[in-house]
Amino acid sequence: MAHIPDGVLSAPVLIVGGILTAAALAFAVRRLDAARIPQAAVLAAAFFVASLITVPLGPSSVHLLLNGLMGLVLGWAAVPAIFVGLLLQAVFFGFGGLLVLGVNTFNVALPALVCGVLLGRRLRQPRVARPFVLGAVAGGLGVLMTGALICLSLALSSADFVSAARVIAITYVPLAVVEAAVTGFCVAFLLRVSPDLLVGRELAHA
Amino acid sequence: MPSLRSPLLVILMLLCGAAHAHLLKVFAIVEEGRIEGYAYFAGGARAGGARVSIAAADGQVVAELQPDAAGAFSHAVGVRGDYRVVADTGDGHRAEWMVAASEFGGELPAGAEGAAGAERAAGAEGAAGAEGAAGVEGAAGAKGAAGAEAAAGAEAAAGAEAAAGAEAAAPGADRADASMRKLTRDAAQVAGGELEALVERAVARQIRPLREALEAERSRARLHDILGGLGYIAGLAGLALWWRSRNGASPP
Numbered sequence: 001m002a003h004i005p006d007g008v009l010s011a012p013v014l015i016v017g018g019i020l021t022a023a024a025l026a027f028a029v030r031r032l033d034a035a036r037i038p039q040a041a042v043l044a045a046a047f048f049v050a051s052l053i054t055v056p057l058g059p060s061s062v063h064l065l066l067n068g069l070m071g072l073v074l075g076w077a078a079v080p081a082i083f084v085g086l087l088l089q090a091v092f093f094g095f096g097g098l099l100v101l102g103v104n105t106f107n108v109a110l111p112a113l114v115c116g117v118l119l120g121r122r123l124r125q126p127r128v129a130r131p132f133v134l135g136a137v138a139g140g141l142g143v144l145m146t147g148a149l150i151c152l153s154l155a156l157s158s159a160d161f162v163s164a165a166r167v168i169a170i171t172y173v174p175l176a177v178v179e180a181a182v183t184g185f186c187v188a189f190l191l192r193v194s195p196d197l198l199v200g201r202e203l204a205h206a
Numbered sequence: 207m208p209s210l211r212s213p214l215l216v217i218l219m220l221l222c223g224a225a226h227a228h229l230l231k232v233f234a235i236v237e238e239g240r241i242e243g244y245a246y247f248a249g250g251a252r253a254g255g256a257r258v259s260i261a262a263a264d265g266q267v268v269a270e271l272q273p274d275a276a277g278a279f280s281h282a283v284g285v286r287g288d289y290r291v292v293a294d295t296g297d298g299h300r301a302e303w304m305v306a307a308s309e310f311g312g313e314l315p316a317g318a319e320g321a322a323g324a325e326r327a328a329g330a331e332g333a334a335g336a337e338g339a340a341g342v343e344g345a346a347g348a349k350g351a352a353g354a355e356a357a358a359g360a361e362a363a364a365g366a367e368a369a370a371g372a373e374a375a376a377p378g379a380d381r382a383d384a385s386m387r388k389l390t391r392d393a394a395q396v397a398g399g400e401l402e403a404l405v406e407r408a409v410a411r412q413i414r415p416l417r418e419a420l421e422a423e424r425s426r427a428r429l430h431d432i433l434g435g436l437g438y439i440a441g442l443a444g445l446a447l448w449w450r451s452r453n454g455a456s457p458p
Contacts, residue, residue, distance in 0.1 A: 003229075037443050040443070041442070049435075052432065060253075092432075092435045093431060167295060
């Protein structure tokens with residue numbers, strides 16, 4: 001899952017993940033827009049709590065990631081939000097570990113950034129076409145890319161890559177479907193009910 | 207943002223009902239020389255698809271196990287020692303549990319002998335000791351400790367020995383008495399070891415549910431953890447906003 005514990009990955013993977021995450025964090029915090037901070041906090045809280053509702057699936061168990069939604073809504077601000085969420089999950093729940101925090105953040109935040117870059121612009125148009133589809137694509141993409149990145153992290157660390165890939169394929173494809181539905185529903189619902197929560201107040205009223 | 211407060215509240219209420227965490231855990235305990243346990247996800251769900259390996263203190267893997275659907279596994283390790291039980295679901299979930307050498311009772315050798323042979327040897331010794339003891343003063347204690355079947359055998363043996371002793375002439379009596387005393391001492395020692403093993407086994411069985419409950423409780427995400435995390439997020443957001451407003455205020 002998105003929370004790889006300590007002791008699984010090899011040192012080079014940990015170091016590279018840590019450096020990439022630190023760089024992304026520094027960049028994201030510098031260009032963090034004050035108007036985005038409440039949104040980022042709300043989504044970080046949702047991300048933090050979502051990991052507690054898990055469903056046993058195959059040999060593993062899964063939970064919603066919400067990184068597609070975070071990327072779509074927050075753009076670069078998703079990086080610190082995800083970092084804080086993962087840090088608190090590691091400290092309070094014991095999910096993941098502090099040494100692998102860099103890799104875990106990278107695995108969840110990079111898909112969020114891709115969603116933000118590819119799809120974020122569509123959300124900020126005055127009239128959003130098919131919000132459900134937009135959300136669903138972001139949600140599915142976020143989960144699948146995170147699965148691929150976790151595969152990659154494990155493959156770079158150990159030779160037993162095939163079984164990891166098999167388990168991740170079994171668990172992440174259904175999760176991507178569910179996540180797509182949930183994210184699509186969230187985006188469509190929030191756009192209708194309270195668009196300024198999604199796109200920021202100044203943009204919604206511009 | 208009042209529209210978001212109600213979904214969050216709903217999520218929190220769901221959590222109070224069934225806080226399933228997805229942290230993989232493994233529990234193991236020693237029972238009669240076997241390492242028994244199960245892999246599970248914190249919150250309760252069992253991890254049937256995990257692979258479990260047991261490694262000795264020197265890092266050498268002594269067993270690769272495939273737990274059953276309920277995540278349970280059992281393995282007879284031949285030797286007493288520290289063991290590390292590792293469960294792995296293959297997708298990055300991994301959990302460890304240490305079994306300390308002190309958890310093993312006296313039934314396993316600390317060396318490299320097979321377990322079954324050692325157990326049999328211990329049983330034979332116990333029987334022999336009890337036989338020797340049955341004829342003398344310490345008999346009652348030894349009988350009580352050594353278990354029903356050993357005691358039955360000892361009684362039969364004692365009858366035979368008593369008969370033999372009656373036949374033997376008086377001149378040998380002193381020497382026989384000395385050897386009897388030595389046998390009594392040996393028997394008391396062996397019976398003590400046997401008794402200790404029995405007590406250890408019974409206590410391990412009794413405290414197992416307690417250890418399980420303790421472990422499950424320790425790994426469960428509690429409401430105050432959740433609230434603490436949310437509080438941290440709110441606090442960090444407030445801090446960031448304050449920092450921005452302070453910096454933004456000076457150059458307008």
